Amino acid sequence: MSSVDILGPVLGFLGGALAVGLGFLQWRRTERNRRTRELSQRSAAAIEELQSRLRQLQILSRGGAISAEALGEQTRHLNIFLIEKRSVLDAEIETAARDYLAALGDIHREIAEAGTATQDDWANTLARPQTETEALRQAVERMEAAETALTGRLHRAWENMPAA
DSSP, X not given: OOHHHHHHHHHHHHHHHHHHHHHHHHHHXXXXXXXXXXXXXXXXXXXXXXXXXXXXXXXXXXXXXXXXXXXXXXXXXXXXHHXXXXXXXXXXXXXXXHHHHHHHHHHHHHHHHSOHHHHHHHHTTOSSOTTOOHHHHHHHHHHHHHHHHHHHHHHHHHHTOOOO
Protein backbone atom coordinates (compact mmCIF):
# COMPACT_ATOMS: atom_id res chain seq x y z
CA MET A 1 0.00 0.00 0.00
CA SER A 2 1.37 3.34 -0.97
CA SER A 3 1.21 6.55 1.00
CA VAL A 4 -1.26 7.93 -1.54
CA ASP A 5 -3.64 5.06 -0.83
CA ILE A 6 -3.50 5.81 2.91
CA LEU A 7 -3.69 9.58 2.49
CA GLY A 8 -7.26 9.56 1.14
CA PRO A 9 -8.87 7.72 4.07
CA VAL A 10 -6.75 9.63 6.61
CA LEU A 11 -7.79 12.98 5.12
CA GLY A 12 -11.39 11.80 5.04
CA PHE A 13 -11.19 10.77 8.67
CA LEU A 14 -9.55 14.07 9.69
CA GLY A 15 -12.16 16.04 7.75
CA GLY A 16 -14.97 14.13 9.45
CA ALA A 17 -13.37 14.54 12.87
CA LEU A 18 -12.95 18.28 12.24
CA ALA A 19 -16.61 18.61 11.21
CA VAL A 20 -17.74 16.69 14.31
CA GLY A 21 -15.48 18.79 16.54
CA LEU A 22 -16.74 22.07 15.08
CA GLY A 23 -20.32 20.86 15.38
CA PHE A 24 -19.75 19.97 19.02
CA LEU A 25 -18.25 23.40 19.75
CA GLN A 26 -21.20 25.11 18.07
CA TRP A 27 -23.66 22.97 20.04
CA ARG A 28 -21.84 23.75 23.29
CA ARG A 29 -21.91 27.49 22.61
CA THR A 30 -25.60 27.37 21.68
CA GLU A 31 -26.38 25.34 24.81
CA ARG A 32 -24.45 27.79 27.02
CA ASN A 33 -26.35 30.74 25.48
CA ARG A 34 -29.65 28.94 26.04
CA ARG A 35 -28.85 28.29 29.71
CA THR A 36 -27.68 31.88 30.19
CA ARG A 37 -30.84 33.20 28.53
CA GLU A 38 -33.06 30.96 30.69
CA LEU A 39 -31.28 32.08 33.86
CA SER A 40 -31.54 35.73 32.82
CA GLN A 41 -35.25 35.31 32.10
CA ARG A 42 -35.87 33.62 35.46
CA SER A 43 -33.85 36.30 37.24
CA ALA A 44 -35.70 39.14 35.50
CA ALA A 45 -39.06 37.52 36.28
CA ALA A 46 -38.08 37.11 39.95
CA ILE A 47 -36.96 40.75 40.14
CA GLU A 48 -40.23 41.89 38.55
CA GLU A 49 -42.24 39.81 41.02
CA LEU A 50 -40.17 41.12 43.92
CA GLN A 51 -40.67 44.73 42.83
CA SER A 52 -44.39 44.15 42.42
CA ARG A 53 -44.66 42.71 45.93
CA LEU A 54 -42.63 45.57 47.40
CA ARG A 55 -44.75 48.18 45.63
CA GLN A 56 -47.97 46.52 46.79
CA LEU A 57 -46.66 46.64 50.33
CA GLN A 58 -45.84 50.33 49.93
CA ILE A 59 -49.32 51.01 48.55
CA LEU A 60 -50.87 49.28 51.56
CA SER A 61 -48.67 51.32 53.86
CA ARG A 62 -49.49 54.58 52.10
CA GLY A 63 -53.18 53.84 52.27
CA GLY A 64 -53.02 53.04 55.96
CA ALA A 65 -54.44 49.62 55.11
CA ILE A 66 -51.80 47.65 56.97
CA SER A 67 -50.86 47.52 60.62
CA ALA A 68 -47.32 47.30 61.91
CA GLU A 69 -47.91 43.62 62.76
CA ALA A 70 -49.26 42.87 59.28
CA LEU A 71 -46.32 44.74 57.74
CA GLY A 72 -44.00 42.54 59.79
CA GLU A 73 -45.84 39.43 58.59
CA GLN A 74 -45.58 40.55 54.96
CA THR A 75 -41.88 41.24 55.51
CA ARG A 76 -41.51 37.65 56.71
CA HIS A 77 -43.22 36.39 53.54
CA LEU A 78 -40.94 38.52 51.37
CA ASN A 79 -37.90 37.18 53.21
CA ILE A 80 -39.11 33.66 52.45
CA PHE A 81 -39.53 34.67 48.79
CA LEU A 82 -35.93 35.97 48.75
CA ILE A 83 -34.65 32.70 50.19
CA GLU A 84 -36.65 30.65 47.66
CA LYS A 85 -35.36 32.72 44.73
CA ARG A 86 -31.74 32.81 45.89
CA SER A 87 -30.72 30.62 42.94
CA VAL A 88 -31.67 33.40 40.50
CA LEU A 89 -31.31 36.53 42.66
CA ASP A 90 -27.82 37.57 43.64
CA ALA A 91 -26.70 39.14 46.92
CA GLU A 92 -26.95 42.69 45.56
CA ILE A 93 -30.65 42.26 44.75
CA GLU A 94 -31.33 40.56 48.06
CA THR A 95 -29.58 43.38 49.94
CA ALA A 96 -31.54 46.04 48.03
CA ALA A 97 -34.82 44.25 48.78
CA ARG A 98 -33.99 43.95 52.47
CA ASP A 99 -32.98 47.64 52.55
CA TYR A 100 -36.30 48.53 50.94
CA LEU A 101 -38.23 46.47 53.50
CA ALA A 102 -36.29 47.95 56.42
CA ALA A 103 -36.82 51.48 55.11
CA LEU A 104 -40.53 50.85 54.55
CA GLY A 105 -40.81 49.54 58.11
CA ASP A 106 -39.04 52.66 59.41
CA ILE A 107 -41.30 54.90 57.32
CA HIS A 108 -44.38 53.08 58.57
CA ARG A 109 -43.24 53.50 62.17
CA GLU A 110 -42.31 57.19 61.72
CA ILE A 111 -45.63 57.93 59.99
CA ALA A 112 -47.56 56.19 62.77
CA GLU A 113 -45.75 58.30 65.37
CA ALA A 114 -46.18 61.54 63.41
CA GLY A 115 -49.18 63.78 63.22
CA THR A 116 -52.20 63.50 60.97
CA ALA A 117 -50.71 65.85 58.35
CA THR A 118 -47.78 63.49 57.77
CA GLN A 119 -50.11 60.49 57.57
CA ASP A 120 -52.29 62.33 55.06
CA ASP A 121 -49.24 63.32 52.97
CA TRP A 122 -48.10 59.70 52.85
CA ALA A 123 -51.59 58.38 52.09
CA ASN A 124 -52.00 60.89 49.26
CA THR A 125 -48.91 59.34 47.68
CA LEU A 126 -46.79 62.44 47.75
CA ALA A 127 -43.28 61.36 47.00
CA ARG A 128 -42.21 62.73 50.36
CA PRO A 129 -44.39 63.87 53.20
CA GLN A 130 -44.28 67.66 53.62
CA THR A 131 -43.92 67.43 57.38
CA GLU A 132 -41.07 64.97 57.46
CA THR A 133 -38.62 64.39 60.27
CA GLU A 134 -34.95 63.69 59.65
CA ALA A 135 -35.51 59.98 60.36
CA LEU A 136 -38.43 59.89 57.93
CA ARG A 137 -36.44 61.71 55.24
CA GLN A 138 -33.56 59.24 55.59
CA ALA A 139 -35.92 56.25 55.47
CA VAL A 140 -37.60 57.56 52.30
CA GLU A 141 -34.17 58.12 50.71
CA ARG A 142 -33.08 54.57 51.63
CA MET A 143 -36.28 53.13 50.16
CA GLU A 144 -35.87 55.15 46.95
CA ALA A 145 -32.22 54.10 46.63
CA ALA A 146 -33.16 50.44 47.07
CA GLU A 147 -35.93 50.72 44.49
CA THR A 148 -33.55 52.41 42.04
CA ALA A 149 -31.03 49.60 42.57
CA LEU A 150 -33.67 46.92 41.93
CA THR A 151 -34.93 48.69 38.81
CA GLY A 152 -31.37 49.07 37.52
CA ARG A 153 -30.71 45.37 38.02
CA LEU A 154 -33.92 44.48 36.19
CA HIS A 155 -32.94 46.65 33.23
CA ARG A 156 -29.44 45.13 33.16
CA ALA A 157 -30.94 41.63 33.29
CA TRP A 158 -33.03 42.36 30.20
CA GLU A 159 -30.19 44.14 28.36
CA ASN A 160 -27.66 41.36 28.97
CA MET A 161 -29.98 38.58 27.87
CA PRO A 162 -28.49 36.72 24.90
CA ALA A 163 -30.55 36.68 21.73
CA ALA A 164 -32.62 33.60 20.99
